[in-house]
Amino acid sequence: MSLLSIRDLRTEFQSPSGIARAVDGVSFDVEPGEIFGIVGESGCGKSATCRSILRLFGGAAARIAGGQILLDGVGDLAAMPERQLAQVRGRDAAFIFQDPLTALNPTMKVGKQIAEVILRHRKVGRAEARAAALQLLRDVQVTSPERRLEAYPHELSGGLRQRVVIAMALALRPRLIIADEPTTALDVTVQDQILRLLKERRDSLGTSIILITHDLGVVSQICDRMAVMYAGRLVETGRVREVLDAPSHPYTRALLAALPGQVGRDRALTPIEGAPPSLIAPPPGCRFAPRCAHAVARCTLGDPPPLAPRAGAAPGHLDACILDEVSDAAA
């Protein structure tokens, strides 16, 4: 049975210009011990999807408007009262925020902040919690951890701050870690170490991980399966090697084609023309159609196309493009 099963999730933000449907009918499963990657353009709803799981909206005017979030052995998180959900946070599932500064209290030393997480959920003394905090900093390979316990967040580099946040997430050994761009602020060697650390957690404790990133290289490196998101919906999902090596949705293909490393220095990179659509009043039909080089008239009709397998695709590799065949000639 899946550890986490998200069914037709809908999350809305109230904004002055109307209701933004940031997550609009998203479904996916995460298996025990699996690393699941979510990628997609900035603003497409990756963070909103994952924040919905633990309802961590940080005061934003957000609400889950529909769907289920089934966590194995715990129940439907979407229907759970806040008091009960507070117990799930940290203990069963922990969240690593995109911006480490929002997750840390600027006026409290980091050692104390890590210890607080432990004190909140476990019956231990202060000294024991502090010792555990020290060990956690060692686990995430912070050097001179004794000194760093005494530091305030602003005194740490971006990379160190993120490792502190990761240490807090690991503190209670949750079964699920939701990591929202955990390595975006880090250089490649530290990123490599953090990714190995997360992977090792998975290998040794069977922790499942949802990893949001815009770095396709990172997904390629450590994820088992992945989903590509566009304008509040999933447009492609499958095993990582199948999606990255044989992408079938035009959006996934365009995203891969925009990467540097495919062209020489003398040629311009090829971004996707245009901008993502409004989530308040999205266009009819496929939401990528206005920017899609392959779009035909029927792409712009009716409801957004659902995820479906293509003839000949590997099992579990689905995409939401209505065309039978997407050739590169038009791109």
Added chain:
Amino acid sequence: MPQLEFRQVERRFPVKRDLGDVLARRGRVWLHAVRGVDLAVRRGEILGIVGESGCGKSTLARIGVGLQPADGGAVLFDGRPLDGPDRAGRLQMVFQDPYSSLNPRMTIGAQLAEVVAHYQPQLSRAARGARVQEILAEVGLVPETALKFPHALSGGQRQRVSIARALCPGPEILVADEPVSALDASVQAQIINLLKRLNRDKGLTIVFISHDMNVVRYLCDRVAVMYLGEIVELQDSAALFAAAAHPYTRALIAAVPDVRRSQPMAEPISGEIPDPFAVLPGCRFAPRCPLAEAACQAPQPMRVLGQDGLVRCWKAVPAA
């Protein structure tokens, strides 16, 4: 003469002492974030700075544009010492987080007009507005953007606005601190194309800090590699990526994730992430270096490498 020159630049931060420091009766503990950096930025080039998280890149960048003083050494701009931000705004910085440099309560047009007015007070209201439109067009934003508030923009648009803001004074040098790190591939491509165009068409000098080696390889003419507050390699970009000389640079390149593979190409660098408090007298990379031997415990000065390169590793330079 280099356009911007760092000469033996130092920066230290005082750090709270821990119990061990108190017991050992150590006085102040210092974190040496930038140590003796010599770096010459050439007019019209795109110079990349890469290096481990916490190695001092942002600190060096802030010192380079005069936002933070150096504790030792000097920064020369057009040959003259820089003390504080340039009054004419010829040195501008783009910050990693575009939110932090934008005022959430002002429209984009109003904020940009304010910056223009600061540097060109003689301009009329209308001329200011025209200049703002010109700059918005330059960074590829539609005129209506001027009427919007920051929260109404996407990440990529916001980053373009913060570049627009930096362009308002008509800078000669742009120091961009990880300007594309938080952006998806498509928006990243837009920003990189923009920076490249500003460099090609307007001769804007760019110092580009990044940890994305693929982007650096594509965009930069030369690359400086930092490790623990020091520059350990400086080379022409093509030469660096073809044959990195310093073992740390090689490890950095090997750790780049590849969309075509599930595993990184090489084994990661072993050993601890460097401790800025316990810095060794010899090569600072020695504890993690696969090639380290006894001679590496001696201080490593910069050595000339080929035509136009520098490297801080005795093994990287063939004995003369």
